[in-house]
Amino acid sequence: MKFQEIKNNIYYCGLNDCDRRIFDELIPLEHGTSYNSYLVKGSEKTAIIDTMYPPKTTEYLKRFAENQIGKVDYIIANHGEQDHSGSIPALLEKYPNAIVLTNSKCAENIKNMLHVPAEKIREVADGEEVSLGDKTLKFIFAPGVHWPDTMFTYIKEDNVICTCDFLGAHYTFSDVFAVESKELEKSAKRYYAEIMMPFRMMCKRYTQMIKDMNVDMILPSHGPVYKNPSFILDLYADWTSDTPKNLVVLPYVSMYNSTMEMIDRLAEKLNAEGIETFKFDIVDDDLGDLAMALVDAATIVMGTSMVLAGPHPMAVNVAYLASVLRPKAKFASLIGSYGWGGKLFDIIVNLLAPLKLDLIEPIQIKGKPTEEDFKKVDEMAKTILEKHKSIGLV
Numbered sequence: 086m087k088f089q090e091i092k093n094n095i096y097y098c099g100l101n102d103c104d105r106r107i108f109d110e111l112i113p114l115e116h117g118t119s120y121n122s123y124l125v126k127g128s129e130k131t132a133i134i135d136t137m138y139p140p141k142t143t144e145y146l147k148r149f150a151e152n153q154i155g156k157v158d159y160i161i162a163n164h165g166e167q168d169h170s171g172s173i174p175a176l177l178e179k180y181p182n183a184i185v186l187t188n189s190k191c192a193e194n195i196k197n198m199l200h201v202p203a204e205k206i207r208e209v210a211d212g213e214e215v216s217l218g219d220k221t222l223k224f225i226f227a228p229g230v231h232w233p234d235t236m237f238t239y240i241k242e243d244n245v246i247c248t249c250d251f252l253g254a255h256y257t258f259s260d261v262f263a264v265e266s267k268e269l270e271k272s273a274k275r276y277y278a279e280i281m282m283p284f285r286m287m288c289k290r291y292t293q294m295i296k297d298m299n300v301d302m303i304l305p306s307h308g309p310v311y312k313n314p315s316f317i318l319d320l321y322a323d324w325t326s327d328t329p330k331n332l333v334v335l336p337y338v339s340m341y342n343s344t345m346e347m348i349d350r351l352a353e354k355l356n357a358e359g360i361e362t363f364k365f366d367i368v369d370d371d372l373g374d375l376a377m378a379l380v381d382a383a384t385i386v387m388g389t390s391m392v393l394a395g396p397h398p399m400a401v402n403v404a405y406l407a408s409v410l411r412p413k414a415k416f417a418s419l420i421g422s423y424g425w426g427g428k429l430f431d432i433i434v435n436l437l438a439p440l441k442l443d444l445i446e447p448i449q450i451k452g453k454p455t456e457e458d459f460k461k462v463d464e465m466a467k468t469i470l471e472k473h474k475s476i477g478l479v
Contacts, residue, residue, distance in 0.1 A: 088152050089261050092243050094126040100141050101257040113373055118255040121306045127217020132159040134238050134247045135306050139171035162187035163249035164235045165194030169306050190234035229287035231280055245302040252317050254308030263309035265316050277324055278376035283411045289325035329383035329413050331478040336365040337388030338397045343422035343453050344388040347462050354466035367399045379412040384469055388420045394427025404436040416472045418445035
């Protein structure tokens with residue numbers, strides 16, 4: 086299969102992985118994913134920007150043979166994680182005269198994780214340029230989107246930028262160019278929520294930087310190439326903004342329905358006030374959907390049953406996930422039911438503490454909720470409404 090030309094001797098040489106169903110042993114994949122690699126042919130030298138996931142190396146190298154790529158001078162490692170750098174050792178065997186260009190942090194990673202020899206690596210500086218003849222590669226360090234070793238490679242004459250994981254999507258395709266759709270938007274948002282949201286402020290910074298560059302195309306390392314960069318940049322500008330939406334996320338686990346009944350009542354009352362809600366059954370629902378909802382949520386209300394004098398372990402897991410994803414939510418509370426006593430909320434409150442959320446008085450009941458308990462839930466709904474009004478969401 087021929088490499089697909091993206092623009093003026095810049096070729097897509099990546100691969101789809103339609104069958105992969107989980108990423109990093111954590112993230113479910115609805116559409117599989119792609120591992121994007123780019124071949125840049127200059128008038129004097131040739132470079133590969135990012136490589137391949139190790140299980141796909143044989144297929145990847147076969148494509149280079151089929152396309153009769155006889156010489157490679159540089160292998161650019163924008164990021165050391167193996168889904169992008171994993172085929173560097175095999176490429177160095179195939180092209181023994183090639184040199185790996187990367188930053189010092191990534192150099193250390195590929196030495197440790199892939200045993201790439203130090204003598205095959207040349208470290209580059211932020212802003213440094215390397216000539217391929219009629220093409221110039223400029224390296225732009227972008228630590229924090231999402232590893233400290235991440236950088237972008239800008240191809241100056243063609244005004245295109247390779248952003249590695251940033252602005253990507255776990256998405257497969259037959260044509261490398263993005264077809265703008267709600268399905269692609271959802272995949273990109275899920276990807277942002279699960280991978281990039283913990284680094285929201287850095288993402289915000291680099292979104293604006295790329296907007297200001299006015300590039301013609303964005304070439305990420307997962308998902309399609311954006312011939313219309315504003316599609317993905319405008320989405321990121323929204324997702325990384327400081328202002329949440331009028332949305333309450335309600336993750337809950339309920340062993341005998343008592344907690345669920347209170348969550349249902351809260352959702353009903355909030356909806357009646359024009360506040361959107363997203364109920365999430367922690368045991369049965371997809372964590373990726375929760376992560377996407379957290380991108381926009383102004384308030385998080387966690388519901389939990391008690392297990393052995395503490396919160397349900399599944400609720401603890403979700404509280405931990407929320408704390409590491411670092412959404413821009415402003416408010417939080419808790420609802421729960423217990424049978425024989427203990428500390429229902431302390432662990433969850435402590436896990437959420439780094440988010441610096443304004444905590445609304447929790448509701449803890451014994452057994453099945455009474456009408457008095459539901460009145461407390463109704464009061465919580467009113468408090469949330471006032472909180473949302475206070476920041477201009479209602």
